[in-house]
Amino acid sequence: xxxxxxxxxxxxxxxxxxxxxxxxxxxxxxxxxxxxxxxxxxxxxxxxxxxxxxxxxxxxxxxxxxxxxxxxxxxxxxxxxxxxxxxxxxxxxxxxxxxxxxxxxxxxxxxxxxxxxxxxxxxxxxxxxxxxxxxxxxxxxxxxxxxxxxxxxxxxxxxxxxxxxxxxxxxxxxxxxxxxxxxxxxxxxxxxxxxxxxxxxxxxxxxxxxxxxxxxxxxxxxxxxxxxx
Numbered sequence: 001x002x003x004x005x006x007x008x009x010x011x012x013x014x015x016x017x018x019x020x021x022x023x024x025x026x027x028x029x030x031x032x033x034x035x036x037x038x039x040x041x042x043x044x045x046x047x048x049x050x051x052x053x054x055x056x057x058x059x060x061x062x063x064x065x066x067x068x069x070x071x072x073x074x075x076x077x078x079x080x081x082x083x084x085x086x087x088x089x090x091x092x093x094x095x096x097x098x099x100x101x102x103x104x105x106x107x108x109x110x111x112x113x114x115x116x117x118x119x120x121x122x123x124x125x126x127x128x129x130x131x132x133x134x135x136x137x138x139x140x141x142x143x144x145x146x147x148x149x150x151x152x153x154x155x156x157x158x159x160x161x162x163x164x165x166x167x168x169x170x171x172x173x174x175x176x177x178x179x180x181x182x183x184x185x186x187x188x189x190x191x192x193x194x195x196x197x198x199x200x201x202x203x204x205x206x207x208x209x210x211x212x213x214x215x216x217x218x219x220x221x222x223x224x225x226x227x228x229x
Contacts, residue, residue: 006063007112008040008092012105016092020085026066029082034075035095036067038113042089046081048174055170057081059155068117070095127154140178142220144186147175148196149213152206161197162207189223 017040020026027033029049039062046058060066060083069077074096094102094113102110127150148165156163167187169180187204190196195212197205206212 006040007109007116008038008063010106010109012109013092016094016098017090018093019088019090021089022085022087024085026083026085026089026091027079029079031079032076033067033079034070034077035093035098036065036070036117037083037094038092038116039064039066040090040092043086044083044089044091045086047084048081050170050174053170053173055174056166056168057171057174059086063116063120065117065120068121071099071114071117139220140176140182141186141223142216143176144172144178144183145212145216145219147172148190148206149209149216152209152212156206156209159205161205163209164199164203164205166202167204168202186223190219193219195219 026037026044029047039060041062044060044064044066045056046060047054048057058081066083067079071094099110102113148167151165151167152163156165158164167183169183172178172183187196191198191204195207195215197207199205
């Protein structure tokens with residue numbers, strides 16, 4: 001009889017289940033750690049401290065994992081990012097002792113965890129390789145456009161008008177050395193050209209990802225490039 005839809009709902013994992021509320025940290029950047037986490041309910045934002053500013057790097061939901069390094073290395077390491085709950089979040093946390101225990105008591109369940117970890121790690125590596133490739137251009141406008149497309153493809157939320165993305169200065173500045181004025185000028189130009197639809201102060205809709213991809217060479221030439229820092 002089927003008793004759960006996802007491996008992380010298995011009652012055998014209840015001993016490793018934890019909950020945090022909105023605004024609380026699952027862990028903070030730079031803190032020592034020797035465990036990895038699986039988000040089972042809710043949304044988490046990865047945050048990074050850069051130049052005395054806290055910026056959001058990514059959003060992760062159920063099924064995503066954090067700290068996979070602890071699966072293969074039995075040592076203490078520093079968290080690269082902080083993880084903060086956007087609402088009530090439930091997650092599983094495992095250290096090496098827990099992994100060894102599951103290996104004995106729930107080998108099939110451990111295989112499910114390892115397979116999911118490999119799949120997610122591969123997806124992250126592929127996304128990072130694409131991002132590095134897209135930001136390689138020396139042309140500042142082109143780099144910004146590729147970053148916008150990356151946000152839309154990998155983090156955008158589907159809405160009737162297209163894909164909704166958050167474009168706040170701190171997050172964009174994490175990837176590109178750019179001033180708030182430069183970013184505002186680029187965004188305003190894209191709104192005028194109907195590439196972006198403004199929904200709120202930092203919330204925009206990419207109307208059509210394929211059109212944006214196809215338009216990048218043209219936009220690169222038409223939008224006056226701004227010299228980034």
